[in-house]
Amino acid sequence: MNLNKKVFIGLLSLLISSFSLADELLLKNAKIHTATDRGTIEKADILIRDGKIVRIGKNIVSSRAVEKDLSGKVISPGLIAPLTQLGIVEIELIPETRDDRSDIYSAGLSIDSAFNPSSTLIPYNLTGGITVSLTSPSSSGLFSGLTSAFSLSGSLEESLISSNIALSANIGGGEDSMAAKVQLLGDSLTLSAFVELKECLEMHHNKSSLPDGVNYSCRDLLALKKVVDKKIPLVVRANRASVILTLIDFAKTNNINLIINGAEEGWRVSKQLAEAEIPVILQPIDNIPNSFNELGSRLDNASLLHKSGVKILIGSHETHNAYLSRQGAGIAVSYGLPWEEALKGLTKNIAEVFKLDKRGSIQPGYIADIVIWSGDPLEVTSFVEQVYLSGESVPAKNRSMRLKDRYISQ
Amino acid sequence: MKKLIFIVFIGTFSFLTLSSKETTAFESTYQPGNSGDILIENARILTGTGNEILGGSILISSNKIKAIGKDLNKPVNTQTIDANGKWVTPGIIDIHSHMGVYPAPGLRSSSDGNESTSPVTAHVWAEHSVWTQDPQMPLALKGGITTFHVLPGSANLIGGRGVTLKNIWSRTVQGMKFPGAPYTLKMACGENPKRVYGGRNSEPSTRMGNVAGYRKAWIRAQGYRNKLAEYESKSEEAKELEYAPTRDLELETLVGVLDGEILIQNHCYRGEEMAVMLDIAKEFNYKVTTFHHAVEAYKVADILAENGVCAAMWADWWGFKHEAFDMVWENAAIVDQANGGNGCAIIHSDSSVGIQRLNQEAAKAMAAGNRAGLDIPSSRAIQWITLNPAKALGIAGKVGSLEVGKMADVVIWDGNPFSVYTKTEKVFVDGVLLYDKDNPSTPKATDFELGIINSEGDRL
Structure with missing residues (x-):
């Protein structure tokens, strides 16, 4: 074997090995918003292996990595959409396209089996920067049902991240007094505490201690019991300050984990919320006094709550455009919420409150759900350039883009 | 989801006089206060005419724009506002609002936007439903909205008259009416009318039923118009021998459209339906001014441009809704650029949330267009929420751009209005400062807000 041949083979084997070793992804020279206490790092790199983030820092070198230069680009964690109907609704006004409501089950409604990873809404929201949806039923009774977390990967087999992680309740609206609903909420929880599945199936003793017309299946009671046992939080939609106080007291009395959704008058009771360590899910774009329970709605609610130490989660009223939560976050910033807190409200805080393991921020060991933006993720003129789910680049094409391509040159 | 309230039941209306020229009911009583003389200096100005002026000035005098440009002379007794680092635009105009007719709080008792009792209600007028103390109005003012157009909803094929209002506090709707603004007529395509009436097992229950309904109405209008003309053509002696035709509120409004005095504002999502509506307009010789909620306008952008719609x-x-399924983010940009940049694109809200930041909505639409390679500067995109809606409402001679002689509806922004972080600092209506971020008692609270959770201090 002559030298040339040796060199050739050596190069070849190096080439082959470097191909075979290219199981890492190195995103270089981006502005990285980590959504951790490290905050934002300018012109830095992220090394990803096996779908996980390995390292974040400057001038990372890896011989095994495929490199992608992202100079001038911005990276954030994938956004998490709290309480949407993504995957279970197609067209709001057409009931047969909706799987988000049930008259059969209440608290026990788990929507996992209805979730459609091929829903038309998923690519829109993925290309808007959402990587995980906390999909929730929206029945209008006292209990809407159970929330589950889904990846927006579109995968038929692997979209579900975690099942039945929160229970949603409604105490506003309708004809009945809010007081009665809070009482019924308490009675229902109390009852469920004593329920064992076997016993429930055998005895149906649950009817005796509840008002006429209130019936729970065993499935419903077992869901309630998970709240009583503090295995999952109870999410209650409430806006009026006095009602929020009632609920804070309710959570203490019943010793449950509570999340307030809405909280438009939360600023009036921000100290009490902070003291009780109750997080809030806000839709900061909405400052309309839509009802007598939210006359104190204001655009700096998020800022005031944060100042008092309340943990803020940011969402959107929209399911089709759940990704517009980032616009709401930007508005909250313009009314005083620190930028880094707004980003955490879209990512890290949601992951923490709903116990999504190793998600919601960019740090070593975390799942590499990452969004590359053309600019500031909260700015309305910025857009998503690329999404990575568990380190894999996702083809970002949706119906809107295809329709545009068809018609723009006509 | 809250928007569904509007979408599902949009459509009421109103009418009154019309073709008979002597009608004078409900005239505008709007009178701006004294603006004094104000010079705004050192601003980055988007004029609304398609231009941008760096380091520009605007002189306001007697409620009007007296001068605009660089290095304006400062007359004596003129208040000066240094707008260094600020942006200035014309007052923002929302061509599609239900403020006042679907006020907040959203209660059945004041949900007055849809006279959904008959598919053609050209006789109702939105202004007769307006609650002037709707707390949504001052919120919109803070978003830079100086003029808004209130429409009946879309439950009906022909829902009634719309009205253009100045965004000012007033005890009466007449006190808000934009002086000299033409009336408009709301029409609706598609799902809403057929759902509302089809759901009652009455006509229309299909899109073809919708179209038959419009055409039947216009045929009746033609007949009424002929009857009026016939009477008018008679000699004075002959007129003394018979009564004038009895006024018909419904047909007066429709005849007003045929006479070109009332502008059609047509809720219509789908491309093919827009094309059908344009043919109906040709059949009866009237003009469609604007298609609203035109989610599929990009599919027929050239047709719209050719027809001046x-x-x-x-x-x-x-x-x-199903008819809102084919949204593209580039819609406004494609419409704008149709036929060599001769399209007329407007960003509207139909929402009390959206109306507070039409600038951001325009920013999103502009950015989508630019990403797709359509080169749209902010000096042009600002027209989507200023001059273009003014044209479509027939008030472009008075507002919509910062030009000498126009009403001094002016907004000073604390930065680039095409940003989520930018807020208004000062909003002038006819030169009168109605919102000033440094004055917590502005905008003037509505009656409803008084005594509620310290509204004037606390609610932003």
């Missing part, structure tokens, strides 16, 4: 659009709403 504006499209009023959202930046990104979709999916709440």
Whole structure:
């Protein structure tokens, strides 16, 4: 074997090995918003292996990595959409396209089996920067049902991240007094505490201690019991300050984990919320006094709550455009919420409150759900350039883009 | 989801006089206060005419724009506002609002936007439903809205008259009416009328039923118009021998459209329906001024441009109805650029949330267009929420751009209005400072807000 041949083979084997070793992804020279206490790092790199983030820092070198230069680009964690109907609704006004409501089950409604990873809404929201949806039923009774977390990967087999992680309740609206609903909420929880599945199936003793017309299946009671046992939080939609106080007291009395959704008058009771360590899910774009329970709605609610130490989660009223939560976050910033807190409200805080393991921020060991933006993720003129789910680049094409391509040159 | 309230039941209306020229009911009583003389200096100005002036000035005098440009002379007794680092635009105009007719709080008792008792209600007028103390109005003012157009909803094929209002506090709706603004007529295509009436097992229950309904109404209008003309053509002696035709509120409004005095504002999502509506307009010789909620305008952008019809659009709403399924983010940009840049694109809200930041909605639509390679500067995109809606409402001679002689509806922004972080600092209506971020008692609270959770201090 002559030298040339040796060199050739050596190069070849190096080439082959470097191909075979290219199981890492190195995103270089981006502005990285980590959504951790490290905050934002300018012109830095992220090394990803096996779908996980390995390292974040400057001038990372890896011989095994495929490199992608992202100079001038911005990276954030994938956004998490709290309480949407993504995957279970197609067209709001057409009931047969909706799987988000049930008259059969209440608290026990788990929507996992209805979730459609091929829903038309998923690519829109993925290309808007959402990587995980906390999909929730929206029945209008006292209990809407159970929330589950889904990846927006579109995968038929692997979209579900975690099942039945929160229970949603409604105490506003309708004809009945809010007081009665809070009482019924308490009675229902109390009852469920004593329920064992076997016993429930055998005895149906649950009817005796509840008002006429209130019936729970065993499935419903077992869901309630998970709240009583503090295995999952109870999410209650409430806006009026006095009602929020009632609920804070309710959570203490019943010793449950509570999340307030809405909280438009939360600023009036921000100290009490902070003291009780109750997080809030806000839709900061909405400052309309839509009802007598939210006359104190204001655009700096998020800022005031944060100042008092309340943990803020940011969402959107929209399911089709759940990704517009980032616009709401930007508005909250313009009314005083620190930028880094707004980003955490879209990512890290949601992951923490709903116990999504190793998600919601960019740090070593975390799942590499990452969004590359053309600019500031909260700015309305910025857009998503690329999404990575568990380190894999996702083809970002949706119906809107295809329709545009068809018609723009006509 | 809250928007569904509007989408599902949009459509009421109103009418009154019309073709008979002597009608004088409900005239505008709007009178601006004294603006004094104000010079805004050192601003970055988007004029609304398609231009941008760096380091520009605007002189306001007697409620009007007296001068605009660089290095204006400062007359004596003129208040000066240094707008260094600020941006200035014309007052923002929302061509599609239900403020006042679907006020907040959203209660059945004041949900007055849809006279959904008959598919053609050309006789109702939106202004007769307006609650002037709707707390949504001052919120919109803070978003820079100086003029808004209130429409009946879309439950009906022909829902009634719309009205253009100045965004000022007033005890009466007449006190808000934009002086000299033409009336408009709301029409609706598609799902809403057929759902509302089809659901009652009455006509229309299909899109073809919708179209038959419009045409029947216009045929009746033609007949009434002929009857009026016939009477008018008679000699004075002959007129003394018979009564004038009895006024017909419904047909007066429709005849007003045929006479070109009332502008059609047509809720219409789908491209093919817009094309059908344009043919109906040709059949009966009237003009469609604007298609609203035109989610599919991009599919027929050239046809709209050829016919001189504006499209009023959202930046990104979709999916709440089947006819809203084909949204593209580039919709406004494609409409704008149709036929060599001769399209008329408008961004509208149909929402009390959206109306507070039409600038951001325009920003999203502009950014989507630019990403797709359509080169749209902010000096042009600002027209989507200023001059173009003014044209479509027939008030472009008075507002919509910062030009000498126009009403001094002016907004000073604390930065680039095409940003989520930018807020208004000062909003002038006819030169009168109605919102000033440094004055917590502005905007003037509505009656409803008084005594509620310290509204004047606390609610932003």
